[in-house]
Amino acid sequence: MTAERFEGDWDHIIVGAGSAGCVLANRLSADPRRRVLLMEAGGEARHPYLHVPAGFLKTFRDPRFNWNFATEPGPGVNGRTIHTPRGRVLGGSSAINGHLWVRGSARDFDDWAQAGCRGWSHADVLPHFRSLEDYRDDAHRGAGGPQHISDIPALHPIVADFLEGGAECGLARNPDYNGAAQEGVFTYQRSIRRGRRFSAASAFLAPVRHRANLRVVTGAQVLRIETAAGRAIGITFTRDGQTLTAHAAGDIVLAAGAIGSPQLLQVSGLGPAALSHALGVPVIADNPGVGENLQDHYAMRVVHRVTRPVTLNEQARPPRLWWEMARWLLTRRGMLAYSPAHAGAFVRSRDTLEEPDLQFVFTPASYSEEGVTGQLQDVPGMTIGVWQCRPESRGSVRATGADPRQAPAIQPNYLMAPEDRAAAVAGLRVARRLMGTRALAPWSAEETAPGPAQVSDDALLAYAQAKGSTVYHLCGTCRMGSDGAPVTPELRVRGIDALRVADASVMPRIVSANTNATTMMIAVKAAAMILGQPATTP
Template structure:
């Protein structure tokens, strides 16, 4: 397919307008001498489902906003293939996620630096974390940044009981798990502003749409990265049935995520040489690590039936739902203005650990489908989900065909590592303790999942294999690091000039947190590095 030239040369071409791409576009275009092009396969984020926080459940499988990937069947999860949502809209997955703002622990980033990622220690990334936020000004937090972060406005009585029960489990209330320490029970901070979702597109693109040096192109399906003489020279994409090539006189930045970025590199001949040959593609650069090192958080849930009809299950059904809809439209308040998880905890599975190894999410609701989220049940319920903070299992993303429009093979290898299986069992036991506190006893009728019959380790592991699910924190597939890593600590792809990767795929190891905030930090630091470097025609 021959391609037309697209609007001259660009100093920066960004592939993907998700959490990372929105930050990159905002920061790079602050220098008005630079022409910045942002390409997004999806469309604008105007639909009500993308504005109402509770619309999360409606976007979960909607192809208008979602790539709807599916993993390969996994031996560790009873050969199940899992639905894996990824945002396909301005804002990317920040436009369809569960809103939780969690930055990770200091040890996460110090571990990156110790593993060869120079410049990525906690002390060095903290200014970028703080600079993103509009929350509160402190040594650990930021105020006045583009990304609004809010606290939950009111406590459901069952959530208040969950927090009270934390002391029975040996945990104190933590007023800010994104502050000096993670451990404790807390209400979650959310990317919600005045009752509406506040995605990366809301925070970083909406205020700058009129910048003359920024061009945002939606509906642009990228086909390949163009190269010549060892340098990335442009991006070929399809829009409205036309093939177009945008030429880069500066740098190209991949921000297509842990699935999209390695996949695009592979179909451009910039991944593992053996895979390029198998796809019938020329080997432009041999990067064996591209697509490997896939990591994700794998969650299990414990569910209790609730005695009284006061949970979100009842509020989400007519006629109460009609009232809640009207309330949100008129006031931006009520059930529809909440994130799916209201409260949570970071806890240690054993006292000998130096920091938490388990993360929990709690909601006064219960779900009919497998996994952590899905269709609300018809009876009152409450749920706690749990996952291991830093799993050991590693998987891969690999192109099946040379056509990037065909989804790649995605194999997370959940529960492949013995440490992860042990953590799943322990996590379920700790979650049971959380729901079995005296504080929650007045609300609880009985445990419905895993169920009282599952008590020994084998039964709990079988439950984890059969009913666990992704929490959508895929990362690591273009890991940065020293020699042997496909991406340098400066986020340059090895083997070709003029090309960087700046999204969740560069994480060498998953953070002990939801990954959205860290992804934005990576993009902010990438932009700062790029702005410090002179371009051909700045």
């Protein structure tokens, strides 16, 4: 079908209205002289599941809001394919994620700078993080920014005892793991405002959609980037059965995520030349690194059955669920206002390490599906999940056809690096120690996973390989750097002008944290670079 010209002339086109795209649209359209077009393949975020915090359980596989990707069979995970949710709605994955606001350690960003990403040290990115936040005004945190961040309003008694158990294990109570230091035990900060999910669309897009120079288009699947004379000039996309084009006078910015951005570059002839040939698309620029360097956090869990029916498992079933629904509607409080993880810890698996190498999440609930989240069990339970902060395994995202609507091949290569296998075993042992404290003993009936028979390193590794899963932190597939990386530290795609990438795919190395906060920071810094602005705080 011949492409028709999409109405309007644009200074900037943003592909993807997820965590990064919403931030970019907000910041770029703040200049009334710049005309900004924001493209999203999904729809509006109107459904109640997207606003009730506990609704994440319902969006976990719902194709209305979720791309529902799956990995290729993994050699390190017993040949399993693993469900990989990605947001397909305004707000992207911030509209379906677990709400946790975790930045990462200062060392994460200093390592980026040391590896060739000048301008991305912790000192460089801290002002951008602070400008995002509405939390607390001090040297480390921000107040008055668009992204509201809240503490858990009330501690479940099992959570309170988990925190006490952390102290038994020698972990200090950390009042702010996003502040001066990560290490310790804590309650999680959440992107929840007054009992409702506060996604990137809520924080950054909703307040500015009235701007005359901003247009938001939903239901628009971008097919390729159009180029001419070594420059990105527009996009071709489908919407309502029509194939259309939109042109940009300035930078086009890809914010389609660690899966979507490399796939779109590849089908546009801007990835590895060999893959372009295989796809039957013309080679515009040979960028061998596009789609490589995929990283993710791979989690295992230790589960205990609880002695009394006081966990979220029971609260999520009628008739108590009806009471919780009424409570949320009237007060925006209760179980439906919770994030999936209530408390957590950053821990060093051995004293010789300088930084924590393990992250934990704890919840007074247990799940019947593999992975950290899924369907709640019918019996009372509590769960601690653990993953390695900085895994060494590397994978890839590769287009499988010239049409990006065809799902790409996603191969994270979980647990392929020996360091990652050792960390999985160490993490399970620390998790067991945290679950086995005197403080939690009155709640624990028995360990149900991995199970008390799983004692040796080999048995724990086999459990990790058979039952572990993603924590949905995919990143790195359009790595930025100065050493031949496909994207420069200024976020420009090598080999083509007027095209940038600004999302989780540019991370050269995964942060020791959930990735949503860092993705938003990347978008803030990208907008500042495009606008020629210095880093500022509110």
